[in-house]
Amino acid sequence: MLITNAKLATWQPDQPLLADHAVLIKAGLVHSLGPSDELSELAGTDEVLDAGGQLLMPGNICAHTHFYGAFARGLAIPGQPPADFPAILRKLWWPLDKSLNAEAVRYSALVCLVDAIKHGTTTLIDHHASPNAIDGSLDWLAQAVDESGLRAVLCYEVTDRDGPERAQAGMQENLRFLERCRSERPADGRLAAAFGLHASLTLTDTTLAACRELAPADTAFHVHVAEHEADQYDSLARSGQRVVERLHEFGLVNQYSILAHCIHIDAAEMRLIEQAGSWVSHQPRSNMNNGVGAADIEGMQRLGIPVCLGNDGFSNAMWQEWKAAYLLHKIWHRDPRRASGALVAQMAIGNNARLAGQFFRQAPLGVIEPGALADLILVDYQPTTPLTAGNLPWHILFGFEPSMVTATMVAGKLLMKDRRLLTLDEAEISARAKELAADVWQRYPSFVPADEPPSIVENEEQA
Numbered sequence: 174m175l176i177t178n179a180k181l182a183t184w185q186p187d188q189p190l191l192a193d194h195a196v197l198i199k200a201g202l203v204h205s206l207g208p209s210d211e212l213s214e215l216a217g218t219d220e221v222l223d224a225g226g227q228l229l230m231p232g233n234i235c236a237h238t239h240f241y242g243a244f245a246r247g248l249a250i251p252g253q254p255p256a257d258f259p260a261i262l263r264k265l266w267w268p269l270d271k272s273l274n275a276e277a278v279r280y281s282a283l284v285c286l287v288d289a290i291k292h293g294t295t296t297l298i299d300h301h302a303s304p305n306a307i308d309g310s311l312d313w314l315a316q317a318v319d320e321s322g323l324r325a326v327l328c329y330e331v332t333d334r335d336g337p338e339r340a341q342a343g344m345q346e347n348l349r350f351l352e353r354c355r356s357e358r359p360a361d362g363r364l365a366a367a368f369g370l371h372a373s374l375t376l377t378d379t380t381l382a383a384c385r386e387l388a389p390a391d392t393a394f395h396v397h398v399a400e401h402e403a404d405q406y407d408s409l410a411r412s413g414q415r416v417v418e419r420l421h422e423f424g425l426v427n428q429y430s431i432l433a434h435c436i437h438i439d440a441a442e443m444r445l446i447e448q449a450g451s452w453v454s455h456q457p458r459s460n461m462n463n464g465v466g467a468a469d470i471e472g473m474q475r476l477g478i479p480v481c482l483g484n485d486g487f488s489n490a491m492w493q494e495w496k497a498a499y500l501l502h503k504i505w506h507r508d509p510r511r512a513s514g515a516l517v518a519q520m521a522i523g524n525n526a527r528l529a530g531q532f533f534r535q536a537p538l539g540v541i542e543p544g545a546l547a548d549l550i551l552v553d554y555q556p557t558t559p560l561t562a563g564n565l566p567w568h569i570l571f572g573f574e575p576s577m578v579t580a581t582m583v584a585g586k587l588l589m590k591d592r593r594l595l596t597l598d599e600a601e602i603s604a605r606a607k608e609l610a611a612d613v614w615q616r617y618p619s620f621v622p623a624d625e626p627p628s629i630v631e632n633e634e635q636a
C-alpha cells in the first residue's frame with residue numbers, strides 16, 4: 174500500500190515534519206518514504222490511500238491496561254463508598270473480576286479493542302484477571318486481539334487472594350501462554366506474553382518463589398508496585414523489606430519487568446529498579462481516580478529508569494493520558510514546570526516504543542523509518558498556530574482530540590479507514606457487551622464483602 178499526500182511525524186530525533194510525503198508499505202513494514210510524487214512511481218499496482226494532507230504518525234502504545242475492567246463503566250458500588258485504594262480493590266475490582274465468565278472476558282476485551290482502534294492505539298500491554306474463568310482466558314483475549322488486528326502483550330495476574338489453587342491456575346495460565354507465543358507465534362507475531370503478578374500485598378513468599386522458578390529466565394514480570402502505601406506496610410510486615418526489595422529478592426525485578434505505578438517507593442527502591450533495568454509504567458488518570466498520589470516520574474527518569482505511559486483500563490485514547498500526566502504533576506507539586514511536554518512525549522513515545530520493542534523484536538516500532546513495523550495512524554488535525562516536530566507534543570497536549578484519528582493501521586493492514594472500522598463490528602460488540610455487562614452486574618454484588626476486613630494481611634492468613 175502507498176499512503177500519499179501526508180504530513181509525516183516520524184518521531185525520529187531531529188527530523189522535521191515532512192509535508193506532502195508518501196509512505197510505501199510492503200509485507201507489514203515501512204518500505205520507504207519520500208515526497209509523494211517521487212514515491213508514486215515506486216508503488217506500481219499497490220493500493221493507494223490519499224491522506225489528504227493529514228498527519229501520519231506511528232500508532233500510540235499503552236504500557237499497562239486491563240481489558241477486564243471494561244464493564245465497570247457506570248457500575249454502582251453497593252454500600253459505603255470505598256475510602257481508600259485497598260477498599261476499592263475489595264469492593265470494586267475483586268468482586269468484578271470474579272463476575273467474569275469466558276464470554277464476558279472476550280467481550281470486555283473487544284470493547285477495549287474497538288476503543289483502541291478508534292483512538293489510534295495500536296499496541297496494548299494488558300494485565301488480566303478473571304478468577305472464576307482462569308484456564309484459557311489468555312486465549313480468549315488472544316482471539317479477540319487477533320480478530321481486531323491490533324498488537325498486544327498478554328498476561329494473567331497471579332495472586333493468593335483466592336487461595337493456593339487459583340494462584341496455581343494463574344501461574345499455569347501464564348506459562349501456557351508464554352509457551353504458546355514462543356512456539357506458535359500467534360496472530361503472525363502480533364501477540365506476545367508477559368508473566369502477570371497482582372501485587373506484593375496479595376502474594377505469598379511461596380507463590381513468588383514458584384513464579385520465578387517456573388518461568389523462563391528472560392520472562393517479563395508485569396506487576397503492580399506500591400500503588401498505595403498499603404503495599405509497603407504489607408511488605409514490611411511480611412518480610413521486613415520494602416516492596417521492590419522483596420520482589421527483587423525473588424528475582425522478579427529484571428530488565429524485562431514492568432512495574433506499574435511505583436508511587437510509594439523510596440530512593441533505594443528506585444536505585445534497585447535502575448540497576449535491574451526494569452520499566453516503570455505511569456497511569457495518572459487511574460492514580461487521580463484512586464486518590465493514591467503521584468509517582469516521582471521526573472526523579473525516576475533522572476535516575477535512568479525508563480518511565481512509560483499506560484492507562485490502567487481507562488479509555489484507550491492515549492492522548493488523554495498525556496494530558497493527565499501533564500496536568501497531574503503540576504497541581505501535585507504546585508509547580509507549572511513539572512512534567513514538561515518533552516517529558517510526557519519521552520514516556521509515551523520513546524520509552525513506550527522501546528518497551529513494546531522488547532516483546533516485538535522483528536522490527537522497530539513507534540517510528541516511521543524504512544524497515545519499521547507499519548503501525549500507523551492518520552490524524553485530521555488542522556493547526557491554528559505553527560506546527561513543527563519540535564512543538565508537536567504541545568499540540569498533542571493542547572490541540573489533539575482522540576476523535577481526530579481517522580485511520581488506524583497495524584502491520585500494514587488497515588483496521589479503520591475514514592473512521593469506519595474494518596475488522597470489528599462495533600454495533601454487534603456494543604450490543605452483546607451491554608447484555609453481558611448486565612449479567613456481570615447481577616453477579617457482582619454477591620462477591621462484594623459485607624464488612625470491611627481489618628487488613629489485607631490478616632485476611633490472607635485466614636485464607
Ligand SMILES: [Zn+2]
Binds near residue numbers: 239300485
Ligand atoms: Zn493496573
